[in-house]
Amino acid sequence: MQFAVNVFVDLTERKELELRRDEFISMASHELKTPVTSLKGFTQVLYRRFKKRGEEEPLNFLARMDGQLNKLTKLINDLLDLSKLQTGKLTVQEEAFNLADVVRDIVDTLQATSQTHQLVLEETTHVEVFGDKDRIEQVLINLLTNAMKYSPQANRVIIRVSTEHEQAIVSVQDFGIGIAEAHQQKIFERFYQVTDPMEKTFPGLGIGLFISNEIIKQHHGQMWVVSSKGDGATFKFTLPLYKG
Numbered sequence: 001m002q003f004a005v006n007v008f009v010d011l012t013e014r015k016e017l018e019l020r021r022d023e024f025i026s027m028a029s030h031e032l033k034t035p036v037t038s039l040k041g042f043t044q045v046l047y048r049r050f051k052k053r054g055e056e057e058p059l060n061f062l063a064r065m066d067g068q069l070n071k072l073t074k075l076i077n078d079l080l081d082l083s084k085l086q087t088g089k090l091t092v093q094e095e096a097f098n099l100a101d102v103v104r105d106i107v108d109t110l111q112a113t114s115q116t117h118q119l120v121l122e123e124t125t126h127v128e129v130f131g132d133k134d135r136i137e138q139v140l141i142n143l144l145t146n147a148m149k150y151s152p153q154a155n156r157v158i159i160r161v162s163t164e165h166e167q168a169i170v171s172v173q174d175f176g177i178g179i180a181e182a183h184q185q186k187i188f189e190r191f192y193q194v195t196d197p198m199e200k201t202f203p204g205l206g207i208g209l210f211i212s213n214e215i216i217k218q219h220h221g222q223m224w225v226v227s228s229k230g231d232g233a234t235f236k237f238t239l240p241l242y243k244g
């Protein structure tokens with residue numbers, strides 16, 4: 001009996017600590033957003049001024065500053081999404097859109113910033129889905145950046161959009177380090193990262209896939225990975241078709 005009481009106390013204490021941690025994450029990310037937005041604004045003002053004056057050297061530094069600020073913004077937004085998910089406040093807008101157009105847009109945008117990989121849209125079909133376009137874009141960005149990040153030796157990522165069993169399917173295939181069977185479910189949990197002493201460590205918080213999977217679940221779709229260690233990975237997700 002005493003044991004049971006202790007376990008109970010431990011659990012409530014843990015719940016409380018978790019709650020406080022989640023509140024902290026939410027507050028800290030909100031507080032960080034304002035100064036970062038203002039830093040980004042001033043960086044752009046300076047960039048324009050130096051450009052007008054034809055001064056090249058500071059432009060290079062400012063462009064790098066802007067790049068780092070973008071990374072920071074992405075991190076803050078991920079943390080904000082995480083706390084929204086925790087409190088059930090991540091809502092999705094609902095509109096009908098052509099998934100193939102959205103995929104092409106994101107592929108083009110990311111291609112413009114990648115010097116290492118070619119993003120090949122190998123198969124595509126016009127397919128209307130119903131959901132939150134911005135959130136689906138966020139999922140695509142997460143999968144494509146992962147595909148490039150975890151395939152440092154490769155130079156190609158293949159993207160496909162198709163339909164099967166009354167559903168739209170998007171797949172993102174890379175030729176990188178792959179994921180061993182034992183980790184394939186866990187990588188969708190928050191903060192889970194595969195660590196391998198033989199491999200270099202990759203930066204990140206381990207929340208991109210968690211958020212992406214939750215977004216797809218809210219759309220009544222599914223996300224999974226097909227992979228084996230050392231042999232690349234193919235991430236796939238489905239979305240219900242829009243029936244008008």
Ligand SMILES: Nc1ncnc2c1ncn2[C@@H]1O[C@H](COP(=O)(O)OP(=O)(O)OP(=O)(O)O)[C@@H](O)[C@H]1O
Binds near residue numbers: 142177
């Ligand atoms: N394409 C991939 N190939 C191999 N491993 C992957 C791939 N995508 C994800 N992983 C593994 O799954 C883990 C979780 O991915 P996730 O995107 O959630 O986090 P992250 O990339 O580490 O950080 P971030 O929060 O910045 O996205 C990664 O740390 C990595 O170990």
Ligand SMILES: [Mg+2]
Binds near residue numbers: 142204
């Ligand atoms: Mg990631």
